[in-house]
Amino acid sequence: MEQKPAIFSARVGALFLLPALAFVALFLLFPFVWVIVLSFTNQTLTGATAANPEFVGLANYERLFDFDRWMRAGEFGSSLLITVQFVLGSALIGQAGLGLLIAWLFYRRRGWLRTVVTTLVVLAWIIPEVVVAFAWFAFLDRDAGTFNNILDAFGLGRPDWLFNYPLLSIMVFNTWRGTAFSMLLFQSALETIPPSYIETAEVAGASGWQKFRHILLPLLIGHIITDLILITLWTFNVFTPYLLTGGGPRNQTQLVSIYTYETAFQFFRFGQGAAIAVVIMFINLTLAMIYLAILRRQRAAT
Amino acid sequence: MAEVRLDNVTRQFGSVVAVNAINLTIADGEFVALLGPSGCGKTTTLRLIAGLEQADGGHMYIGDRDVTNLPPRDRDIAMVFQDYALYPHMTILDNIGYPLKVRGTPRAELTKRVTEVAERLQIGNLLQRRPGQLSGGQQQRASVARAVVYHAQVFLFDEPLSNLDAKLRVEARAFLKRLQHELDVTAVYVTHDQAEAMALADRIAVMNHGRIMQLGAPLEVYRRPQNLFVASFIGSPPMNLLPCRVDLGARRLVFAGGAALEMTGMMERLPASLRDGEMVTLGIRPEHITIRETAGASTLPVKVYVTEPLGGESLVITQMGDLLISIRLFQDEPPSLPDAVWLELNMTHTFLYGAEGELMR
Amino acid sequence: MNRMSPLARAGLFLLAILLGLFFVLPMLWLITAPLNPRTTLSVTLPSQPSLDNFRAVFDNGFAIRALLVNNLIIGGGAMVLVAVVATLASYSLSRTRVPGSKLLVYVLILFSSVVSGTAAMVPIFLLAYNLGLINEHIGVILVMTGGLLPSAIFIMRDFVDSIPRSYEEAALVCGASPRRTFWDVAMPLVRPGVLVVAIWAFVNAWGAFLVPLVLLRSPEKMPASIAFYSFYTEAGTPNLPLVSAYAFLYTIPVLLLYLIINWRFGFRFFGGIKR
Numbered sequence: 001m002e003q004k005p006a007i008f009s010a011r012v013g014a015l016f017l018l019p020a021l022a023f024v025a026l027f028l029l030f031p032f033v034w035v036i037v038l039s040f041t042n043q044t045l046t047g048a049t050a051a052n053p054e055f056v057g058l059a060n061y062e063r064l065f066d067f068d069r070w071m072r073a074g075e076f077g078s079s080l081l082i083t084v085q086f087v088l089g090s091a092l093i094g095q096a097g098l099g100l101l102i103a104w105l106f107y108r109r110r111g112w113l114r115t116v117v118t119t120l121v122v123l124a125w126i127i128p129e130v131v132v133a134f135a136w137f138a139f140l141d142r143d144a145g146t147f148n149n150i151l152d153a154f155g156l157g158r159p160d161w162l163f164n165y166p167l168l169s170i171m172v173f174n175t176w177r178g179t180a181f182s183m184l185l186f187q188s189a190l191e192t193i194p195p196s197y198i199e200t201a202e203v204a205g206a207s208g209w210q211k212f213r214h215i216l217l218p219l220l221i222g223h224i225i226t227d228l229i230l231i232t233l234w235t236f237n238v239f240t241p242y243l244l245t246g247g248g249p250r251n252q253t254q255l256v257s258i259y260t261y262e263t264a265f266q267f268f269r270f271g272q273g274a275a276i277a278v279v280i281m282f283i284n285l286t287l288a289m290i291y292l293a294i295l296r297r298q299r300a301a302t
Numbered sequence: 303m304a305e306v307r308l309d310n311v312t313r314q315f316g317s318v319v320a321v322n323a324i325n326l327t328i329a330d331g332e333f334v335a336l337l338g339p340s341g342c343g344k345t346t347t348l349r350l351i352a353g354l355e356q357a358d359g360g361h362m363y364i365g366d367r368d369v370t371n372l373p374p375r376d377r378d379i380a381m382v383f384q385d386y387a388l389y390p391h392m393t394i395l396d397n398i399g400y401p402l403k404v405r406g407t408p409r410a411e412l413t414k415r416v417t418e419v420a421e422r423l424q425i426g427n428l429l430q431r432r433p434g435q436l437s438g439g440q441q442q443r444a445s446v447a448r449a450v451v452y453h454a455q456v457f458l459f460d461e462p463l464s465n466l467d468a469k470l471r472v473e474a475r476a477f478l479k480r481l482q483h484e485l486d487v488t489a490v491y492v493t494h495d496q497a498e499a500m501a502l503a504d505r506i507a508v509m510n511h512g513r514i515m516q517l518g519a520p521l522e523v524y525r526r527p528q529n530l531f532v533a534s535f536i537g538s539p540p541m542n543l544l545p546c547r548v549d550l551g552a553r554r555l556v557f558a559g560g561a562a563l564e565m566t567g568m569m570e571r572l573p574a575s576l577r578d579g580e581m582v583t584l585g586i587r588p589e590h591i592t593i594r595e596t597a598g599a600s601t602l603p604v605k606v607y608v609t610e611p612l613g614g615e616s617l618v619i620t621q622m623g624d625l626l627i628s629i630r631l632f633q634d635e636p637p638s639l640p641d642a643v644w645l646e647l648n649m650t651h652t653f654l655y656g657a658e659g660e661l662m663r
Numbered sequence: 664m665n666r667m668s669p670l671a672r673a674g675l676f677l678l679a680i681l682l683g684l685f686f687v688l689p690m691l692w693l694i695t696a697p698l699n700p701r702t703t704l705s706v707t708l709p710s711q712p713s714l715d716n717f718r719a720v721f722d723n724g725f726a727i728r729a730l731l732v733n734n735l736i737i738g739g740g741a742m743v744l745v746a747v748v749a750t751l752a753s754y755s756l757s758r759t760r761v762p763g764s765k766l767l768v769y770v771l772i773l774f775s776s777v778v779s780g781t782a783a784m785v786p787i788f789l790l791a792y793n794l795g796l797i798n799e800h801i802g803v804i805l806v807m808t809g810g811l812l813p814s815a816i817f818i819m820r821d822f823v824d825s826i827p828r829s830y831e832e833a834a835l836v837c838g839a840s841p842r843r844t845f846w847d848v849a850m851p852l853v854r855p856g857v858l859v860v861a862i863w864a865f866v867n868a869w870g871a872f873l874v875p876l877v878l879l880r881s882p883e884k885m886p887a888s889i890a891f892y893s894f895y896t897e898a899g900t901p902n903l904p905l906v907s908a909y910a911f912l913y914t915i916p917v918l919l920l921y922l923i924i925n926w927r928f929g930f931r932f933f934g935g936i937k938r
């Protein structure tokens with residue numbers, strides 16, 4: 001009926017916002033602008049170009065998009081391709097798919113199995129990243145790892161996962177690590193669906209699959225889109241796989257986040273690193289704008 | 303105690319005018335109910351008086367002070383909220399005593415005054431509890447006690463009974479009316495429940511679209527609704543409103559489908575401006591209609607739609623074309639009726655409303 | 664509950680068990696290894712459980728300092744800053760009408776997703792460098808706070824929005840000044856939300872790896888994440904006794920705090936909580 005009334009004056013409100021505003025300006029807006037400026041220079045950390053970086057025009061970008069070599073291992077194009085595969089496999093298929101599956105599996109069910117599985121999924125999400133990375137390092141170890149011990153018991157051999165299937169390994173790892181978000185999102189979305197919707201379908205004689213396909217899925221589709229965009233954004237920027245493979249072997253798991261890290265913080269080529277960061281940030285920006293546009297459309301629809 | 307006066311008070315939310323140039327004077331010690339459907343501006347009007355909303359135009363006075371630009375705490379008012387707004391982190395004692403605490407009342411006196419008020423409201427044994435441990439009715443009393451404890455000049459009630467179940471609501475209603483008489487304070491009471499407004503108020507302001515549609519004593523508003531909105535809003539079931547055409551030559555009102563009624567009994571009260579052929583709306587309350595099993599000189603032929611026994615009385619709903627006409631019978635069992643009956647209207651209790659919804663006579 | 668063939672029920676049960684196994688198997692080592700005096704990479708129940716591995720941790724000054732000093736400084740610092748700044752900001756967003764605050768929210772949503780991860784660390788490193796914040800805990804705390812703040816503000820704003828305004832209005836009407844209303848009424852009511860945000864910020868700063876990796880230099884300032892990482896990378900082959908017990912000690916606070924939140928508030932879902 002009416003707007004939310006103000007409890008306090010705008011002056012007090014502005015005062016309360018000030019600290020947050022300072023943080024946002026210093027750690028979000030300023031870095032965004034500065035990284036664009038940096039990407040046109042040859043800034044380094046030491047040497048002559050540390051104190052007085054020179055303007056180099058588009059050189060950093062030309063280096064990134066040098067199409068003669070950019071698909072070679074360890075180059076930007078190859079890194080982008082790896083990242084796209086990683087996002088598709090671990091976020092869109094892995095996390096969202098598994099999250100939806102688990103949420104649906106336990107929809108309108110209570111009991112120990114739901115509690116146990118949900119808790120395990122959440123645990124995988126909240127344990128510090130270095131710890132889970134090492135847990136997976138042990139799990140996938142060729143000679144002593146639990147996974148190969150199980151495979152061996154079935155006579156399936158002992159593949160060296162991190163060496164021979166590194167990208168697959170970090171995809172499965174990241175699925176395991178991040179499914180909780182999608183699962184929780186879908187669970188809370190399912191809880192908002194009135195039971196009468198499902199009961200009506202049951203009275204009408206719908207099968208389990210039909211209930212999912214005709215009732216739940218259409219009601220969830222908005223949440224699914226939201227989820228897909230958010231996890232795409234996060235997975236695109238995730239750095240955790242570095243702890244498992246360090247980007248190797250032979251750059252096979254060099255995600256753009258790792259590529260940025262190596263360029264800027266191992267070779268200390270900040271101008272070059274900045275150019276990569278700018279490309280990543282604009283990809284992020286596009287995804288975030290799509291997200292906000294969808295969010296606004298959903299809000300307008302309700 | 304003080305008079306409350308609203309002078310051309312307006313409140314806008316964006317392009318929506320929630321309160322539209324309202325004039326209202328509430329006498330010292332008077333109990334006025336603001337009644338209307340949701341979105342009619344009644345709550346905003348109350349919040350304007352409280353100072354929780356800022357008026358976009360006009361002036362407000364409490365006593366002889368212009369309070370238009372004063373913050374709530376300087377207006378000397380007390381308010382009871384729909385959700386009671388009892389602080390979950392304080393005991394009932396601290397909740398009721400909070401207005402005294404902010405006024406710097408010493409602890410001993412605070413406890414004494416809170417205990418007095420609580421005893422009076424029959425919640426004296428609950429002072430050490432938290433709000434969550436109280437029933438809805440008890441919470442409601444505690445929130446009234448918090449309003450009573452500091453002797454404000456004006457009491458504002460924002461639908462204070464709407465969260466109670468039906469039985470408690472009748473009890474609490476009677477209790478509030480007693481209290482207001484005993485305290486002899488000025489009170490403004492917002493509700494969407496007409497029974498509540500009728501039962502409690504000295505005068506009712508019926509509101510719609512940010513305006514006061516009618517202001518008057520409860521029975522006055524019931525007996526003489528000044529416009530179609532009030533006619534359709536007050537009364538349960540509401541007044542029957544039957545569109546018809548005036549035939550001055552034959553002195554008849556002609557309804558869709560051809561049925562007609564003699565205008566005898568209302569002729570002397572007709573406005574001079576009434577023109578032949580004008581479309582008007584005839585209003586009549588359900589208790590002023592008699593059911594006949596044969597046609598009379600001036601009756602409406604209808605079909606019986608359903609009958610509803612309501613306990614002490616019963617309701618017959620009849621149908622004439624697209625119109626449903628309800629008849630209230632003061633007998634506990636509905637009569638058995640043939641399908642087709644005729645309605646005789648007591649024309650001295652009818653109203654004519656013009657094309658703009660205004661009462662014509 | 665609903666009609667379903669026993670076969671379908673068994674199938675779903677099996678599926679749930681398999682999913683549970685997928686999530687639990689990689690964690691098993693973390694539980695069995697710490698008590699195993701002859702730690703390997705495989706999961707074996709220790710025949711003679713011992714606390715030797717923990718002794719290895721407590722004998723390692725670097726490990727202890729990282730866990731008990733540096734991590735507490737960084738986690739505690741970020742916790743306090745995030746809680747205070749986010750509470751003030753979200754209260755303002757919920758309860759006042761500051762011109763331009765809608766724009767701020769938009770910028771917050773947009774740029775918190777855009778300026779994140781390693782890409783953001785490039786300019787942020789140089790910013791910290793120029794402000795003299797490299798190899799300082801306060802640098803890590805400030806950068807962590809900046810990164811956590813947007814989500815914290817959204818969590819808190821949802822929380823404050825869920826509190827009826829009539830609480831504050833009742834106080835204002837019955838004579839309390841805005842300042843009193845804020846301290847007597849608003850703050851006690853938002854306290855549970857502050858607690859959740861504080862714990863959430865602490866857990867995030869506790870587990871952070873990238874920010875301290877980039878901003879810190881000297882070993883005596885490193886938090887547990889870096890210490891842990893060095894125990895399994897630096898020597899070429901992981902120091903398993905140290906790694907296993909350290910993983911346990913490092914993870915326990917996170918689990919305890921999660922339990923507190925779960926027990927006190929029920930694990931409610933907060934949009935965009937992960938970073």
